[in-house]
Amino acid sequence: MHAGTLVLYTDQQPDHSDLLPALRCIARCTVLRAAEMPPPGPHLALVVDLDLLQPSPLIGLRALIANTPDLPRIFLMRSMGQRSLAAARGLGGRICLPAGTPIETVVDALRTQIGIPKAAIERPAAGPSRVARAADAAGGVIADLLDAARGSGGIDPARIEEGLEPVLGAVGAGGLASWLATVRAYDDATYQHCLLVAGLSAAFAIDLGFSSADRQQLVRAALVHDVGKARIPLAILNKPSPLDARERAVMREHSAVGHAILLQAGGFDETVLTVVRHHHEMLDGSGYPDGLRGEAIPDIVRLITICDVYAALIERRPYRAPMPAADALGILDGMAGKLDPILVRAFARTAAGA
Ligand SMILES: [Fe+2]
Ligand SMILES: [Fe+2]
CATH class of the missing domain: 1.10.3210.10 (Hypothetical protein af1432)
Known part of the structure; x- marks a missing residue:
């Protein structure tokens, strides 16, 4: 388990997906709605699982990004359309994965961003x-x-x-x-x-x-x-x-x-x-x-x-x-x-x- 908190901003029910258990194999994880302010650091990485075209106030997410501009981050996209990708890029998202990407691929991409070797993940994220x-x-x-x-x-x-x-x-x-x-x-x-x-x-x-x-x-x-x-x-x-x-x-x-x-x-x-x-x-x-x-x-x-x-x-x-x-x-x-x-x-x- 790695020091620092993984922050997951999502508008889904995380208990209904395999994402949260997979992220928790990497580090402690905080789940927030888009408007909620992040907990105090240190933060390890950010995962954004939001429909970026919905008019939801991204106050908390924007605050986290502003305070920690170098925080590794991954965007799980509902759409790979131009508007969605532009919104993600506007939030500093360089890695944007389409909906349906296997959980193992998400974890691998996040792990690489953070710089954690594969062997250091405590259990495979397969579900x-x-x-x-x-x-x-x-x-x-x-x-x-x-x-x-x-x-x-x-x-x-x-x-x-x-x-x-x-x-x-x-x-x-x-x-x-x-x-x-x-x-x-x-x-x-x-x-x-x-x-x-x-x-x-x-x-x-x-x-x-x-x-x-x-x-x-x-x-x-x-x-x-x-x-x-x-x-x-x-x-x-x-x-x-x-x-x-x-x-x-x-x-x-x-x-x-x-x-x-x-x-x-x-x-x-x-x-x-x-x-x-x-x-x-x-x-x-x-x-x-x-x-x-x-x-x-x-x-x-x-x-x-x-x-x-x-x-x-x-x-x-x-x-x-x-x-x-x-x-x-x-x-x-x-x-x-x-x-x-x-x-x-x-x-x-x-x-x-x-
Ligand atoms: Fe039978
Ligand atoms: Fe039978």
């Missing part, structure tokens, strides 16, 4: 908090879906859409490993499982170079794939030991039940419905509920099935530790004839990177 928030957002979507499926409440397909960006954004920016670590902290086995499958699907789709629409379709299908578990008795769903034959038969109903639930709800496309019904089918016909074989199983189902089997192996349960990735991948490899071997090989590269 575990963003991942946690995203997992909570997607977990909320799954909770609402399962609640609606359990009761008589309607299932709203638009609510599922709210889970797509959090998963794809967090996995894309923070990587699969931090998503898996965060999601494994969830106690509820079904939420944890669905979030794991969603994160694995997102990472797989990104690695396969899928278009944005196809990435979303895969994550959408992953989020809802086990909706039928909402109708499985909890004593079976959460049983802390292997299921007997009768319980296994009940559990196996979840894919056909899930399909029926979404069909009745309406608003889900044929691809999602297919994934929900068939994600336990195996290429050799040994799966359920319809015993589909080979070509009858579409690619998107094959992708989700691989993520689903892998997620089930690496889940954290109260009664067993998560299986190491290498062991789980070994099991997928041993399912030749049941899973698509080309996709398993591709998935191994995604999973090994976590």
Whole structure:
């Protein structure tokens, strides 16, 4: 931690962003509105996160700049238009970063301005908090879906859409490993499982170079794939030991039940419905509920099935530790004839990177 105070002038809710925690990795940080006077020095640097075209009185900001003209400073711009940039330059801003600049880049630019070596930052500014928030957002979507499926409440397909960006954004920016670590902290086995499958699907789709629409379709299908578990008795769903034959038969109903639930709800496309019904089918016909074989199983189902089997192996349960990735991948490899071997090989590269 470095001596002096970082001053952040912002018109946003800093608690809702990853910026403040990242800045606090560098030094103590004071958050002010544009009109507020800065605290007594020494000051380490200034970060301005304001809409400079809004007619807000910049009295405090101007006072700080006037008193410490050499203070290192960075401007986070809402717009890179001429007027905004001219306003920033008028306040001595030489480094103006556009909105959406990754937090790590902001911290690096600030660190360089101040003259702090990278190694002196106490922890990387990559956002575990963003991942946690995203997992909570997607977990909320799954909770609402399962609640609606359990009761008589309607299932709203638009609510599922709210889970797509959090998963794809967090996995894309923070990587699969931090998503898996965060999601494994969830106690509820079904939420944890669905979030794991969603994160694995997102990472797989990104690695396969899928278009944005196809990435979303895969994550959408992953989020809802086990909706039928909402109708499985909890004593079976959460049983802390292997299921007997009768319980296994009940559990196996979840894919056909899930399909029926979404069909009745309406608003889900044929691809999602297919994934929900068939994600336990195996290429050799040994799966359920319809015993589909080979070509009858579409690619998107094959992708989700691989993520689903892998997620089930690496889940954290109260009664067993998560299986190491290498062991789980070994099991997928041993399912030749049941899973698509080309996709398993591709998935191994995604999973090994976590
Ligand atoms: Fe399932
Ligand atoms: Fe599943």
